[in-house]
Amino acid sequence: MKESKLVKIAKYIEDNGLELADLSINGLGYASIGILYEIDKEWKYFDSKELGFYLLIVVFILNIVFGVLILRKRRRLSEYKIKVENLSNKVQLLENDIENLYSDFFSLFNDQLAIIYHRLNFTANERISVYRHKNSKFEIIGRYSLNNKLAQVRRKSYPDSEGFIKNAWESENGEFSLNNLPEFVDGQKQKYYRAILKECAMPADSLRDIRFKGRSYYLKSLTDSANLNRKAIIVFESFETDKFDSETINSILEEEDQRLTLFIEKMKTNGNENDLANIKGF
Template identity: 30%
Template sequence: MLSVKRRKAWEAFLDFCAVWVQPGLVLVVLLSGTMLSFDFAALALQYPEWRGVFGVLQATPLFVVLLIAGLVSFALSILETRRHGTLATMRSHLRQRQSEIDEIGNSITILFDGLLLNVGRKLQLTEGAQVRVSLYMHDKNQKAFVRCGRYSPNPVFAEPGRTSYPDDEGCIAQGWLKEWHFDNQVPANGAARRSYNQKQYAIPDHVNEAIRMKSRLYAARRLDDALGTAVAVLVVEAIEPDHFEEEFIRATLDGVADDFARMIHTLHRYIPNPANAAESGL
């Protein structure tokens, strides 16, 4: 077994060979293989001013050079394969790693769902209440909010729905900008609702029509980590506009905000993010 220091040196040597030596060997193989077909004696007679160069090339054992370069390149390829494995092995390891990450992500989602259940209890939600509590992590690269937890005592409203939302639309965006947003003036439905959502929340008509839970009360609390960096938004929505008093719901969300912010800050790399998965081809 190689010591740690020797193994690191060996790995560095193989990296150097892969980056610099092997491409050079490939070039040598290509050039020497091509020059084997040349008659340098005839070329020296045709171009006497280059006789010295052609004499050197004629005296060089090009076949030996070709053979040595090919063998060394082959040996380095074998070492690289032994170090990293075949492409199929690497893909298998990547799939296994992704499966482990997915399992962690699923566990985190279940954890957040359970914590939001506790928030529901603090909000004194009863069975079948037309209320939903959701947690959205902000993805600054995608300029979107990624849902990472949801709870509702009503199974219809507990359904996942969209996995991400633009960070410039809806009550989530308002809470993100202002730290706190409360609105219980949303019209129930129809043209009045579409107009209100477009004016207040920049929600396009086609998105408005696709919203399944026609909430009339929204409360959004931004979550900042210990460094003061905004990381997520906690949202409560209800069908009935008078379901909560603003003071009560704000005090409840203020009471849990720091705990959720710490968890998002710590676990954000492992929270399932459909955008990252699509970029990775997973």
């Protein structure tokens, strides 16, 4: 909301009241003294020069008082600025510590995904990603693949209203699988897209934005430690067909469930709940 001129004037007077008072006293005081000396008039009990002399003493004393007050104010402001600067430096150090802490936390989480990856004997044709559900979207919080190109993250989040993620998230058992998508090659690209749209709803721009043109997918919802609410989705993707055996994957996930759940529930940033992916640099 834009401040009115009256409010701006009031704030200016509040911030500079002592200086304005000192200037006013100097201006009016010395002007009055000059006038009294200039008129050189006598009254019954005193004359104008005598009154001017007393007024000079009063103005001089007030100058000293306001000068001391202004110096104290400036010293307090200087001390306040130093404190603010010190606190800002401490906040920056804390933010750096938090960033390093969560960067390490992400690395540990990706190590956990690597354990699952290698237990399933995956190759450089596969990758595992985990998305946490928050505010009607899924935010990526971890990804692992032997293939560095597949491990890269370009898109940080997806809406929960489209794609295979929506199918898994809303299904009765919290799962979704697809094992025989056509190969994405020249001459069959539209066939690939049509096969995806046959399985899920997805806007055209999101469809074209898919970089991993996998042929096998398996998605499973992950619940909280009390097994009451779904919190995230783990996504398995492969360039090969008929790659994923859900029973084998679920058996390993059950064994790793406690550690996975712990990581997901502990992955919280500061009170603003910023994107976790930003900390890791996704």
